[in-house]
Amino acid sequence: MGKSEQQNKMGSAGRLTHRLLWGASLVLCIALVNGSCFPAIFNFGDSQSDTGGIHAAFPSFTPAEFPPYGETYFQQPQFRYSDGRLLIDFITTAMGLPFLDPYLQSVTSDFYHGANFATAGATVLPVTYLSPFNFNIQLLQFMEFQKNVMAIRNPKSGTLGRTSTTIKSAASTYSEKVHRLPLPEFFNQALYTICIGGNDFTYGYTKGKSPAEVEEYLPQVVDGIVGGIRRLYYAGGRHFLIWDAEPQGCLPYTLTLIHHSEQDLDEHGCLPRYNQVSVFFNTYLNNSLTELRSELQDSTIVMFSTYDLKADLIMHHNTHGFKHVNRACCGVPNEFNYDLRVACGMSQVIDNVTFASTTCSDPNEYIVWDGVHTTEAANRYIAKQMFTGKFFYPRFSKLIDYCNLGPLT
Numbered sequence: 452m453g454k455s456e457q458q459n460k461m462g463s464a465g466r467l468t469h470r471l472l473w474g475a476s477l478v479l480c481i482a483l484v485n486g487s488c489f490p491a492i493f494n495f496g497d498s499q500s501d502t503g504g505i506h507a508a509f510p511s512f513t514p515a516e517f518p519p520y521g522e523t524y525f526q527q528p529q530f531r532y533s534d535g536r537l538l539i540d541f542i543t544t545a546m547g548l549p550f551l552d553p554y555l556q557s558v559t560s561d562f563y564h565g566a567n568f569a570t571a572g573a574t575v576l577p578v579t580y581l582s583p584f585n586f587n588i589q590l591l592q593f594m595e596f597q598k599n600v601m602a603i604r605n606p607k608s609g610t611l612g613r614t615s616t617t618i619k620s621a622a623s624t625y626s627e628k629v630h631r632l633p634l635p636e637f638f639n640q641a642l643y644t645i646c647i648g649g650n651d652f653t654y655g656y657t658k659g660k661s662p663a664e665v666e667e668y669l670p671q672v673v674d675g676i677v678g679g680i681r682r683l684y685y686a687g688g689r690h691f692l693i694w695d696a697e698p699q700g701c702l703p704y705t706l707t708l709i710h711h712s713e714q715d716l717d718e719h720g721c722l723p724r725y726n727q728v729s730v731f732f733n734t735y736l737n738n739s740l741t742e743l744r745s746e747l748q749d750s751t752i753v754m755f756s757t758y759d760l761k762a763d764l765i766m767h768h769n770t771h772g773f774k775h776v777n778r779a780c781c782g783v784p785n786e787f788n789y790d791l792r793v794a795c796g797m798s799q800v801i802d803n804v805t806f807a808s809t810t811c812s813d814p815n816e817y818i819v820w821d822g823v824h825t826t827e828a829a830n831r832y833i834a835k836q837m838f839t840g841k842f843f844y845p846r847f848s849k850l851i852d853y854c855n856l857g858p859l860t
């Protein structure tokens with residue numbers, strides 16, 4: 452016992468030193484990024500990049516606020532759908548920026564380096580599936596945010612309405628709040644990240660729609676994303692990074708929802724027809740973004756191919772240190788460690804039988820955390836791959852060549 456206690460102490464001392472060093476390099480990075488990189492990020496999306504938005508809106512109703520969410524990195528739930536950091540957290544950290552605070556989070560938020568409009572369950576289509584904050588609502592929230600920031604930052608501007616007058620007088624009283632808001636030019640200089648659309652697929656599948664039926668409406672989903680970029684462009688945004696759809700046929704969620712037999716699976720244990728739906732979406736997205744680039748010529752519009760990245764990870768998972776591809780670390784023990792009725796961390800009695808979620812002993816061996824979302828280890832791997840630049844279409848020179856990206860640990 453004495454020995455393990457000593458090891459613990461040494462471990463935390465090591466971590467502390469590490470944090471101090473990392474803190475020092477953060478300060479350095481922030482000095483470097485001004486002028487060379489992106490001073491802020493505005494993120495739109497679903498649970499893949501929700502850093503606490505849905506929790507802020509519906510406290511005590513969301514799985515990610517309960518253990519074991521967050522256990523690996525934060526040692527407690529941090530309202531993220533993972534055991535640790537999300538890809539967006541690794542991105543901000545590498546760029547020398549703090550974690551993004553959710554737009555909906557009052558009291559403690561600091562938006563100087565951007566804001567996060569993502570909420571778990573959000574769709575692009577104007578429906579309320581799991582979250583009422585679909586992409587259109589997130590865009591409206593952004594416009595409201597920008598209007599209010601501009602009113603406080605530029606109180607002399609004459610073009611502002613009634614709300615702004617109230618804010619103007621409030622601004623003089625609460626001038627210290629200004630430090631928590633982005634500079635006006637940040638709206639132009641920021642990186643706009645958009646990671647949404649996955650729930651538009653599952654919205655159809657949960658209603659019993661076939662892959663072909665889902666493909667019928669996916670062009671509308673892409674049009675919604677393209678329309679959103681256009682609106683952000685006219686609001687001053689110039690740098691856009693858009694996630695494509697991952698191979699959805701490999702997720703424990705899809706494998707559980709869709710009744711199938713062994714013959715329906717490919718050699719990686721995925722449902723190929725459901726991966727094809729992702730490819731269908733991605734081809735349409737890729738083509739639409741090409742058109743948008745010729746329309747908005749003074750902007751950078753880059754697609755991040757999570758499909759190619761994850762397909763490669765699934766194929767070569769052993770080489771990259773992962774043992775399990777289609778099995779969740781946290782969930783009700785079964786073939787995929789996933790039960791549609793019982794979330795990670797929960798326990799439920801159904802027809803006199805108790806279904807209790809369990810958590811694997813080493814999340815680092817798993818790609819999937821809770822049946823839908825990736826582990827901290829997978830997110831770190833994905834971030835590292837992202838920063839090689841290999842999975843951007845077209846090349847994202849400003850991020851890769853000029854951002855002075857910090858190491859990811």
Ligand SMILES: *[C@@H]1O[C@H](CO)[C@@H](O)[C@H](O)[C@H]1NC(C)=O
Nearest residue numbers: 733734737738741756759844
């Ligand atoms: C997107 O389309 C271009 C050609 O227009 C192609 O070269 C590229 O590989 C495509 N990217 C992806 C990720 O499909």
Ligand SMILES: *[C@@H]1O[C@H](CO)[C@@H](O)[C@H](O)[C@H]1NC(C)=O
Nearest residue numbers: 799800801802803804805806
């Ligand atoms: C559950 O158990 C109770 C008590 O043993 C019994 O009366 C009831 O019929 C059971 N329900 C089901 C669905 O098996």
